[in-house]
Amino acid sequence: MITIYDLAKKTGFSSTTVSKALNNYPDVSKKTKQAIIDTAAEMGYLPNAHAQSLSTKKSWTIGVMFSESNGVGMKHPFFSGVIESFRKHAEKEGYDLILASRNLRNRGTSYLEHFLYRGVDGIMVICSDPKDPQVQEMINSSIPIVVIDMSNQECSVVFSDNLSGGELAINYLYSLGHTKIAHIAGDHTIYAGKIRIKGYMDAMKKRELPVRDGYLVNGGLFSIQDGALAMEKLLDLADPPTAVFVAGDHMAIGAMETAKARGYRIPEDLSIIGYDDIEMASYVTPKLTTIKQDTDQIGVRATQLLMKQIIQKKKIVTEEIIPVTLMERESCTRLIK
Amino acid sequence: MITIYDLAKKTGFSSTTVSKALNNYPDVSKKTKQAIIDTAAEMGYLPNAHAQSLSTKKSWTIGVMFSESNGVGMKHPFFSGVIESFRKHAEKEGYDLILASRNLRNRGTSYLEHFLYRGVDGIMVICSDPKDPQVQEMINSSIPIVVIDMSNQECSVVFSDNLSGGELAINYLYSLGHTKIAHIAGDHTIYAGKIRIKGYMDAMKKRELPVRDGYLVNGGLFSIQDGALAMEKLLDLADPPTAVFVAGDHMAIGAMETAKARGYRIPEDLSIIGYDDIEMASYVTPKLTTIKQDTDQIGVRATQLLMKQIIQKKKIVTEEIIPVTLMERESCTRLIK
DNA sequence: AACTTCAACGAAAGCGCTTTCGATCCAGAG
DNA sequence: CTCTGGATCGAAAGCGCTTTCGTTGAAGTT
Numbered sequence A, B: 001m002i003t004i005y006d007l008a009k010k011t012g013f014s015s016t017t018v019s020k021a022l023n024n025y026p027d028v029s030k031k032t033k034q035a036i037i038d039t040a041a042e043m044g045y046l047p048n049a050h051a052q053s054l055s056t057k058k059s060w061t062i063g064v065m066f067s068e069s070n071g072v073g074m075k076h077p078f079f080s081g082v083i084e085s086f087r088k089h090a091e092k093e094g095y096d097l098i099l100a101s102r103n104l105r106n107r108g109t110s111y112l113e114h115f116l117y118r119g120v121d122g123i124m125v126i127c128s129d130p131k132d133p134q135v136q137e138m139i140n141s142s143i144p145i146v147v148i149d150m151s152n153q154e155c156s157v158v159f160s161d162n163l164s165g166g167e168l169a170i171n172y173l174y175s176l177g178h179t180k181i182a183h184i185a186g187d188h189t190i191y192a193g194k195i196r197i198k199g200y201m202d203a204m205k206k207r208e209l210p211v212r213d214g215y216l217v218n219g220g221l222f223s224i225q226d227g228a229l230a231m232e233k234l235l236d237l238a239d240p241p242t243a244v245f246v247a248g249d250h251m252a253i254g255a256m257e258t259a260k261a262r263g264y265r266i267p268e269d270l271s272i273i274g275y276d277d278i279e280m281a282s283y284v285t286p287k288l289t290t291i292k293q294d295t296d297q298i299g300v301r302a303t304q305l306l307m308k309q310i311i312q313k314k315k316i317v318t319e320e321i322i323p324v325t326l327m328e329r330e331s332c333t334r335l336i337k
Numbered sequence C: 001a002a003c004t005t006c007a008a009c010g011a012a013a014g015c016g017c018t019t020t021c022g023a024t025c026c027a028g029a030g
Numbered sequence D: 001c002t003c004t005g006g007a008t009c010g011a012a013a014g015c016g017c018t019t020t021c022g023t024t025g026a027a028g029t030t
Helices: A004-011 A015-022 A030-043 A049-056 A077-092 A111-118 A133-140 A162-175 A191-206 A224-236 A249-261 A295-312 B004-011 B015-022 B030-043 B049-056 B077-092 B111-118 B133-140 B162-175 B191-206 B224-236 B249-261 B295-312
Strands: A061-066 A096-099 A122-126 A145-148 A156-160 A181-185 A216-218 A243-246 A271-276 A289-292 A318-322 A325-327 B061-066 B096-099 B122-126 B145-148 B156-160 B181-185 B216-218 B243-246 B271-276 B289-292 B318-322 B325-327
Touching (some): A015 A030, A049 B049, A145 A295, A162 A243, A191 A216, A224 A243, B122 B133, B122 B295, B162 B191, B162 B271, B181 B191, B181 B249, B191 B216
Parallel strands (some): A061 A096, A156 A318, B181 B243
Antiparallel strands (some): A096 B096
């Protein structure tokens, strides 16, 4: 490894001047600056990030944490979509992402501690559980942070407009003539799940549609199996719905599976609308009509929010709500009386 | 931030002893060791990773790079599956992953340079293009590295058994009575694509099945659209196949779409088998029969291989071939004459 | 000629930690 | 009572870089 001292020796300047030249300080002449840069290139010099960070207290890294409540981790399309978008944009600003582990050598450290240990400049969290103590700890610390997919009054958050998502869905279904509309909900410990329930309830009330007994069924942790199970309950009802708004695409797909298995035709006998617009939604049969979350935009806004805090060196608390859109496909149709 | 000097002051020992106590050196008594650890906990001491790395030349980080030939990046289920598995296992060994960017502040640095700059202990690469110059550069360097999804004679690689994958597929189709079997291939600049072609050709030859004109069609970069296009070509043939082995699930799904659009029933009129076993495969209609790549196992083996090199401090060149399995679902059926 | 100004450079301390190499002290050996 | 060896501890250098502050010399002022 070649250091600034090597460059100093070679060029005849001091290490101070070398450092300044490399960092484009004003108090070094054009000529020596060029000379130093040239020999740096020639000798294949690379700065040492650790030394730099130690000295400047800035690491140009961002810690990324996602809670894996249901064990899917990065494999969930929503997560990987957001992370990828975030990565791309953070990269443009010069930051690397570090995917942190918790159970590092020094046992029993929290994520916050771990990020502190790593000296990250900021933290990006994707978490759906507002009560997660690990996330709380990070939010309460003074480090710049942006959290995605939940709401919080004490930090920067960005999440989809889950409320109007429900409105959109119900409105659409209603416009197709449906009135017996059920909701397969995400667990209410999960922020998005809770709000989507509210969206559903509000929209139903607004149109004076009754939420019949059993029409609000908990679909658990958003998995395909959960959705399948929930649909069973719905179809077991004495007076089953003609349309169902499902809080997640995976669940919706599971729901379609059981409906089909039970002989229902979709959408003729039962309209289904999902939430997320994962890639799969476009390729199941029938193609799933759904509420699209804009993972790209979420990543973009999250980056901006975090950068702002890092630069200003102060936390800013704000809510960034990303609009959702209705993706009209094939799983819903006009109610035939 | 509180340092070992603060601990030294508080406990009355030297910083040397504090450091030794924290690192469990043998030449510090049980009693003082405990005292130091206690006050460290009490004062909320956290080591500084940058200082540590600077001093020890070990960063406990692994650089991760994936080539985004087709722009999907981490969003592709295979990538995110492997990365997630790798992360989990590297974490157990005490390593954090750093997702690197190339165009950092210092413009025009390569990935290798960037990883060197970051001082990673090793590199994990997911790349399908054996010719990628960036990857070559890394392989040729002396840093521990493991590359996934391609073959190479000069480093540790782990990839699926693409050859027997083809064999498996053709064998299965053949056992169902098919002889007119086509192949929608991945571009041959992509390692997996190339080998799967070979697997197809070998298996066909082995059974003395003719590869008719136009039966080997290039599906490009593994996208759904690519697959759809390729299937058009196949169905335009004067003597179209009765079964097709597709080099990737996305392509297979695209292929199914056009086949269905053209009025073919699957599997009655046309059997289709894919490659990957992405989640979606189980939920399209009909459920896609496919060759499953074991992303978990790939991640596990990659971690092990990399750890080994890091510990032994020397590159080891070896090939780890992960078995694939046939996932029999609904998109293939016995040929009805 | 004496003085101010400014551009260009360098000495040195500091960032927080590790590690080598002594130094010290005391128990037990001779 | 002296010597040896082992157990504990610390001084100091070093990792590679940044940054403050001072120094130098030449150009410009009066």
